[in-house]
Amino acid sequence: MRFLLAILAAAALLVTPAAALEIEAPEVPESGREWMPENTHSIAEGVGEIFHKAVQALRPDLREAAQVSVGILASVILLSVLRLTSDSMKQTAEIAGTTTVASILFLSTNSMLHLAVNTITEVVEYGKLLLPVMTAALAAQGGITASGSLYAGTMLFVAVLSGMVSHFLVPGIYLFLALYTGSCACGEEMLKRIGDLLKNSMSWLLKTILMIFTSYLGLTGVVTGTTDAAVLKATKVTMASFIPVVGGVLSDASEAVLVSAGVMKNAAGVYGIFAVLALLLNPFLRIAAHYLILKLTAAFCCVIGEGRVPALIEAFASAMGILLGMTGAVCVMVLISTVCFMRGVA
């Protein structure tokens, strides 16, 4: 249904005066509107503007992450003092310390996880509107085979990845944190091993899906691009065989449509890229800030504390890293496919 609406929207956008086709990317959703650049004509300036706005808005998150970090450091110091004062309290202190640090970290990790999932959902939904427009635009420019294959491939991989996010990666991150919390509280090495296995499978999965996706795009681009270029060439040859006047008019009209479709497709693609970045960049930088501060906190904890708590903080930082990876992977897929659509027929 959503696809049909997108097609209808694309069709409505494409109903235009005779001189040219008018193709517009769907408008950026409400949440990304404030991050959109003023200048949407230059990629470099536009991306710079979005990045600048996103960095400027990071301050509250940095403060929040720093507060979490200070809380953890205080807990670790307290834990170290407890350990020094009494040997009999060692195990209890370890469990209590781990639980305290885990509950502090879980709150911020949970909010970052929700932020990542929301960002992925928004980017995927926007991609579902943008890709049909780009497909229609590329087909109008002569890339009929390429556009269909690019669309089908991108939608499949985006669906696979978003399915993986909701069915495997999000539960996997919670599970990984639970396993590490259990391992650090009880000192059970086996739980840590299972957690590591889970973490490695998650990052392997992300890398593999991205690798297969880029390989698919590369192969599709070469094969379908050649087919479309051959069809375009054959059409030109056929036109030349028509009666001179009609052939000339036909050739000029086709050229005008191809050129205007190309210009419009690129403008829609650039807007689409800005829209995806506007949806992505701020949440991505927020998660990245939390990730870096957690890494820093883990390093400080290794210096001032001992025991299993630094490993737990490191595990939470790894979870943030996986969050960054999965958010980035979905957005990169939509961005790469948009660029492939923009590249057009060779």
Add this chain to the structure above:
Amino acid sequence: MQLLGKYVVSLTTAAILCGILLSLLKDDSLRKLLRLVCGIFLILAVLEPLTEISSSDFSWQYSAYVSEGRAAAAVGEELAADARNRIIKEELHSYILDKAVSTGAEIEAELTLDENGVPVFVHISGKWTPESKSDISRFLSEELGIAKENQQWTG
């Protein structure tokens, strides 16, 4: 989300229980046995949700995406053809009117194109002399390739 919460809680409880049991035992041989039992129990607890995943959870229908892609491409192709045909009609229309003016006729032409954008039929209305009609008709068939039987004249 509820299921996930239940899963995490049950797994954490299982892990903590195993940890407590292991820390209570001092005897090394018994401890090794319990460790093995706990390990199997934990692996089963971790893998349990995998048995509940059904194929409908991962309903990625490639053929549906292929059809959607083809439909979107067909929309683009059709719109490009419409735009191209509009340009061709405008160009040929002004071409025919220029010719008509040079022969002294005052006409209006309505062209029909085939799927490749080639003119196949023309409807001419207005005022003309027999000479100018003959000139324009010849022009239409020789220059534009519209056969005489496909030229409709309404005076």
